[in-house]
Amino acid sequence: MTGLQVDVTWCHRYPNRFLLVGNDIRLFQVPEKDPASREASRDVLPGAELLAIQSDLEYFRCYSCYMNPRTDILLAVGQDTGKVSLVSFGRSFQDQEWASKEFVPKQPRRCNMVAWNPVNYNYLAACLDKHKGDYSVHIWDVQNVGSRPVELGYSDSTQSLGWFCQSPMTFVSGMNNKQLRIYDTKDPSRPCVASTKATNGLSVDPFFEHRISSFYMNQLVLWDTRNFEKPVTTQTENSNIVKIAWSPTRSNVLSLLTKDSNVVKLYDVQHPQGVADDVEPTMVERTVQPFQSAVALSSFAWHPQDENRMLAVTSGSLARDYTVFDRITLNWSPPSELVWTQGRKLVHCWDDRDNSYELSGDIAVKMRKRALLGYGLEPEDLGKNAEVCPGDSHLRGLWSWLDLQRSLEENSRLKLVNKSDYAVGVRAMLGDLGSTRPSEPVYRSGQGPLNLVTYTSRERERVLWLCGWKQRHDGLQGNVFNRRLEKEGNYARKAAIHMFNLRMRDAITVLKEAAAAQGGAEGGSSGLGMVALALSGYTKDTREAWREVWHSLRLSLGDPYLQAIFAFLTAADDSYHELLHDCNMAIEDRVAFACLHLSDAKLLEYIEGLKEILVEQGNLDGVLLTGMSEEGSQLLQRYLDRTGDVQTVSVAALQGHPSPLSSSPRAQLWVDHYRQLLDQWQLWYQRCQFDCQ
Numbered sequence: 001m002t003g004l005q006v007d008v009t010w011c012h013r014y015p016n017r018f019l020l021v022g023n024d025i026r027l028f029q030v031p032e033k034d035p036a037s038r039e040a041s042r043d044v045l046p047g048a049e050l051l052a053i054q055s056d057l058e059y060f061r062c063y064s065c066y067m068n069p070r071t072d073i074l075l076a077v078g079q080d081t082g083k084v085s086l087v088s089f090g091r092s093f094q095d096q097e098w099a100s101k102e103f104v105p106k107q108p109r110r111c112n113m114v115a116w117n118p119v120n121y122n123y124l125a126a127c128l129d130k131h132k133g134d135y136s137v138h139i140w141d142v143q144n145v146g147s148r149p150v151e152l153g154y155s156d157s158t159q160s161l162g163w164f165c166q167s168p169m170t171f172v173s174g175m176n177n178k179q180l181r182i183y184d185t186k187d188p189s190r191p192c193v194a195s196t197k198a199t200n201g202l203s204v205d206p207f208f209e210h211r212i213s214s215f216y217m218n219q220l221v222l223w224d225t226r227n228f229e230k231p232v233t234t235q236t237e238n239s240n241i242v243k244i245a246w247s248p249t250r251s252n253v254l255s256l257l258t259k260d261s262n263v264v265k266l267y268d269v270q271h272p273q274g275v276a277d278d279v280e281p282t283m284v285e286r287t288v289q290p291f292q293s294a295v296a297l298s299s300f301a302w303h304p305q306d307e308n309r310m311l312a313v314t315s316g317s318l319a320r321d322y323t324v325f326d327r328i329t330l331n332w333s334p335p336s337e338l339v340w341t342q343g344r345k346l347v348h349c350w351d352d353r354d355n356s357y358e359l360s361g362d363i364a365v366k367m368r369k370r371a372l373l374g375y376g377l378e379p380e381d382l383g384k385n386a387e388v389c390p391g392d393s394h395l396r397g398l399w400s401w402l403d404l405q406r407s408l409e410e411n412s413r414l415k416l417v418n419k420s421d422y423a424v425g426v427r428a429m430l431g432d433l434g435s436t437r438p439s440e441p442v443y444r445s446g447q448g449p450l451n452l453v454t455y456t457s458r459e460r461e462r463v464l465w466l467c468g469w470k471q472r473h474d475g476l477q478g479n480v481f482n483r484r485l486e487k488e489g490n491y492a493r494k495a496a497i498h499m500f501n502l503r504m505r506d507a508i509t510v511l512k513e514a515a516a517a518q519g520g521a522e523g524g525s526s527g528l529g530m531v532a533l534a535l536s537g538y539t540k541d542t543r544e545a546w547r548e549v550w551h552s553l554r555l556s557l558g559d560p561y562l563q564a565i566f567a568f569l570t571a572a573d574d575s576y577h578e579l580l581h582d583c584n585m586a587i588e589d590r591v592a593f594a595c596l597h598l599s600d601a602k603l604l605e606y607i608e609g610l611k612e613i614l615v616e617q618g619n620l621d622g623v624l625l626t627g628m629s630e631e632g633s634q635l636l637q638r639y640l641d642r643t644g645d646v647q648t649v650s651v652a653a654l655q656g657h658p659s660p661l662s663s664s665p666r667a668q669l670w671v672d673h674y675r676q677l678l679d680q681w682q683l684w685y686q687r688c689q690f691d692c693q
Contacts, residue, residue: 174199
């Protein structure tokens with residue numbers, strides 16, 4: 001009340017009653033808000049129902065409302081003489097004879113503040129001016145009249161006081177206009193002391209009680225009891241401060257009113273996470289103007305239960321029940337949900353229940369969905385990882401290759417690499433190809449009119465196995481890609497592989513069968529059938545004519561493998577540049593084609609150049625060339641930097657093949673980050689499966 005012409009406060013028990021304190025104390029009641037207008041502001045004075053009035057108070061200076069929400073209204077009133085009287089607005093206290101109680105200090109002097117304990121409700125503190133030979137802080141137990149009061153601050157003056165909620169018998173007091181002292185009433189001989197002039201308006205943050213606010217003239221000061229030697233921050237206002245208060249329903253919100261101001265200033269105290277406690281917080285400022293006119297405010301009070309509800313009053317006793325509207329904030333939750341909030345209210349949540357959720361393309365959304373589908377959780381069947389991501393050809397290629405390599409290694413009769421080797425790629429398999437024993441050129445007479453020179457060597461044969469182009473081997477039933485290509489309906493690719501291996505009749509047969517199988521599909525059967533018909537008429541004599549027709553019709557063939565068939569048949573020389581640099585073809589097919597049709601020097605030049613490009617791009621297709629080696633680690637790191645897909649690089653490092661990469665510090669870092677992601681998403685079952693690999 002000190003320095004305020006008219007003050008106001010809500011009653012703790014009755015949510016629609018408030019006290020207006022001026023020359024007297026008046027109890028008002030306002031109608032309850034209907035749900036439709038619950039958030040609307042309204043004028044309550046004049047208009048509120050007057051329930052009671054207390055006017056027989058002499059030398060009235062300060063007051064405090066009893067904090068127990070289950071009892072009637074009881075006020076402690078401090079006077080200029082130092083006397084503290086209890087005033088009741090309900091019969092329950094009258095029956096207990098509390099309303100007649102008075103507490104008088106030994107020496108009369110002004111009472112600056114009274115404060116009920118917010119936890120131990122029966123304790124009442126009073127702050128008094130200085131008097132030589134007497135104490136300035138008195139604490140009474142109003143339930144035990146015969147008990148001796150706690151007295152502190154001998155020959156001091158006390159300007160304000162604030163109780164701590166977590167330590168209910170501890171309080172902070174502003175004394176002698178130059179000190180803050182924190183007392184524990186169980187051991188009051190050793191207070192914590194801070195030197196400052198900001199001893200007025202002490203208020204303890206109800207959510208973070210290590211944080212205290214006070215003011216002096218036009219300076220607002222924040223304190224941290226864990227580092228009490230100096231203020232955390234100081235804010236300077238344009239005019240003198242008359243009242244400060246923490247919001248009881250919103251954390252970090254400190255409200256402030258200055259003299260002759262028509263607005264209440266709100267500070268959102270934001271302390272950065274993960275930094276030292278003594279770092280100065282950010283004070284985000286906003287102002288609210290309860291009255292539309294420029295009338296000056298005398299005081300304000302937060303509602304103890306209703307969020308963002310404030311009562312503001314002018315010196316002319318006009319009161320307004322005002323709702324402070326929160327800013328709508330956008331938040332990104334750990335499970336990759338976008339959440340719009342307004343205070344404690346959820347305005348909108350955009351998650352996997354929304355049809356457009358997956359269209360966001362965010363990598364976190366993709367990784368979480370893949371984890372729920374079992375991605376990387378079945379190391380015995382790496383091919384299932386490819387099935388989880390049908391729309392990503394690069395991921396499918398990576399897991400298909402790793403699955404193929406494991407199948408080849410498990411076959412005891414097929415030795416792709418030495419026993420001591422690990423998951424090497426194509427480049428390591430080729431080694432110094434041709435340096436000791438050049439590849440043998442073979443003039444092959446294929447099916448139909450195809451007669452070309454191809455190359456063979458032990459190293460090339462290994463690469464063809466790794467690319468899935470070998471048809472038969474003891475212990476392996478047929479081509480390892482055949483069933484997969486048929487399942488995917490990729491007949492054009494299957495036909496192209498036959499053609500590149502000079503099996504023209506097989507290629508034509510595949511296209512005819514595909515055309516017949518797709519007879520019900522619009523446009524699909526006619527295109528394949530026309531290509532099969534065209535290939536049936538190919539001869540050496542018509543090659544030049546084919547080349548001319550091919551260049552004019554190439555764009556009409558939408559499938560890259562159909563284009564590759566015609567590019568192969570009409571190639572002007574043995575470099576096959578157009579085919580080998582067609583990025584729409586799978587990398588294993590281009591590499592296998594190069595192993596069949598390029599000389600040693602051209603093959604190594606092509607593989608080395610392609611590897612450097614893919615490693616630089618962080619393209620997962622390049623793992624076929626690098627293997628799970630140091631270069632493979634660099635490729636995966638570039639892929640991670642480009643996409644943020646820590647899930648794939650972690651699983652590939654662990655499940656791909658036992659290699660130096662799987663135990664490297666870089667791979668361990670990937671795995672740790674992916675584990676943290678699973679924890680953030682609260683996918684505990686998937687985390688356990690991942691850890692058990």
